[in-house]
Amino acid sequence: MTKKNQSEVFVVRSFVSRRDIIKGMAAGSAGLALMGTPTHAQSKTNINMVCWQGYDDAFKAGSFLEDNNLEINPTYIGSNDEILTKITAGGRGSIDIVTPYMGYVPLMVAADMLEPIDEASVPNLASVLPVFRNDPNILVDGKLYAAPFTWGAAPMLYDPAFFGDAVPKSWRDLEKPELEGKFGFSDDPIGNITIAAIVATDAAVATELTEAQLKQAIDYLILLKGKARLVATSWGELADAMARGEIVATFSGWETMKKFAGDKGKVVEFIYPEEGTFAWLDNVCIVKDAPNLDADLKMANHVLSTESQLLVGEEMLQGIVSQTAIDALNPEAAALYPYADMDAFGASATFFPFPPLEDRDGLMSIARWNEEYERFKSA
Template sequence: MKAPVTRRIVLGYMGAAAGAAAIGSGFSRRASAASNVTFLGWQGYEDVYRIGDFLKDNDATLDATYINTTEDIITKLRAGGVGSIDLATLNQMYVAIGQAAGLLEPIDLAKVPNSKDLLPNFQNDDFVIDGKTYALPFTFSSCALLYNPEMVSSAPTSWEDFLKPEYKGKVALFSDAMTNVLVWARVATGTDTPTRMTKKQLDETIALLIKIKKDHARAMPASLGDGSDMLARGEVAMIMGWEPMVVWCAEKGTKVEIAKPKEGTWGFLDTINIAKDAPNYDLDLAFVNQCVSAEAQAKFGNDNLLGVVNKDAVPQLKKEVQALYDFSDLDAYFANAHLYPMFPLESDGKYVTYDEMLEGYERFLKA
């Protein structure tokens, strides 16, 4: 089970034992680490820095520590990473949390000239807090409704198509709490902002998930690769998936298409950040600049089949990657792939908290 981002972790109300244990988590300040940049994020994301002679030209080396969930970044920065970590890749939902918890340094955009080449959809102040920028977009994708056109009577138009009798035992859910809740809350309750749900709405969402699990779903694949295999083998007609799975299935000889459900879906937007008290702040700015450069973005997008944020990278993408994301109309893409704020971390008496959402999801898992 993923480690939850609780109010105690985010705001620093951690026991001395937890803090002491974390000191041994692999982070330590080096006496002579002026050119050694430490990266904390998803495996593969750091490859944008291994392009060409970037590291050599900047007289830098790179150490990468990989995460299993975005929450790992918050937890590890709180637990000894501040002052020893340079760069992180927070999902957009967590940027405000990281800033409020004192875990991020502002980014000096004057020293990140490639930020001027971001696509129009990312030329905004979404990550500006008190006049300072704490993140730049890195890459995007979404929980896509994928389907095998040979196994459906018509293209799905709603997530509710999962509940049709003809698809009983031929659909699959996601393996992640946040994804399942944020997608199905819109179906169960009609809410526009699933991270602002009442207790009643959360209960309705969990009840629907339990119904799908018991009466309709074939499985909840443990990984995206497993889900892709199920699609490729014809075990499911529809699945809560991810855009790159379209290409993975094609490589196995199965055509899979992306539906646009009327309820929309949850969009994933990962960012690049500089950690608080980063040991190489000026050099880190060069790394941020590299991350959003056209060259790095194009290679990253092609290698990982993911969305890019630099406008000059788009023409350099393979056709199969461009086909996954509607770069000609990203407004339409993000009208379907919704970006949400984080759940409240403490109760306001109206909306459920992040921990309460996880408690509700535990009921679903045990059902």
């Protein structure tokens, strides 16, 4: 893949951000200017980080920054493709750390944007569960290019008071007459198409679709849209609809929605349907020619420490990757994710690669996905 091909990803629509619910996601302007002057002592090493708002908090756990005389200078993003834009727009040589979802890592490696991770300098990788540590998206040509630190998936949320003992097991349960007008889904282009491809096509990989398979997936989404009560603009809106009793199930979702609904007095549960679903994994990556490589590796190691992982799991309410930290989670946070049986999770939720950047070998590019998704939006 050439760098010219790589630039095409800048305009794609990525998975709808789950972080905006936690922190009230601001646009990139909410962050400090990338090369802004640090507000603290000039003697500190300034780490330029391009990340989701709130992710910088994970590096602030404990006294790590003070002990190492470091200061974080964050620039916040609203989508993964902004990371690529900032690196190519003069960021190489000035940006230290970025936090992409795993599907972007092979693309960034192909465009020579990332440094490989010196695993000997990140000993806390030893505590990372194999399902994350061995994800093929972050291992390129046998080298590790990302330190995974938080994750989630797309389960079906359901209202146990409505279903009783007849707990849904399949995405196709949403097609049943008794659920017409009683379920919803979020406006998540790639996520929705991926699950629809799992359910309604014979694609071997749900993000690698022929023209016919992409059409089948969109046709299935249109079918569901005709039966659904709402297409929410965010995961928070979808959780609120469940809390109000407006809907009793979701097409796609996020484990943390269980907590959001619970905070409003509504008990909801989730399952990973029998057909499967997609999972996402966010990572710490070091940009090529990073100005503070040694400090960046220390940062990657710290975000996998127990104190940092507990902040991610208990305050940010996101999935964590360290077994040591999982063992120390409070019961409420531990109940949000299937930590007790991660092997089963790995069998139910797949870390799919990003859709192709251009049409190849009969497979449709992300641009074609977006075009077809507009057909769903207008239906």
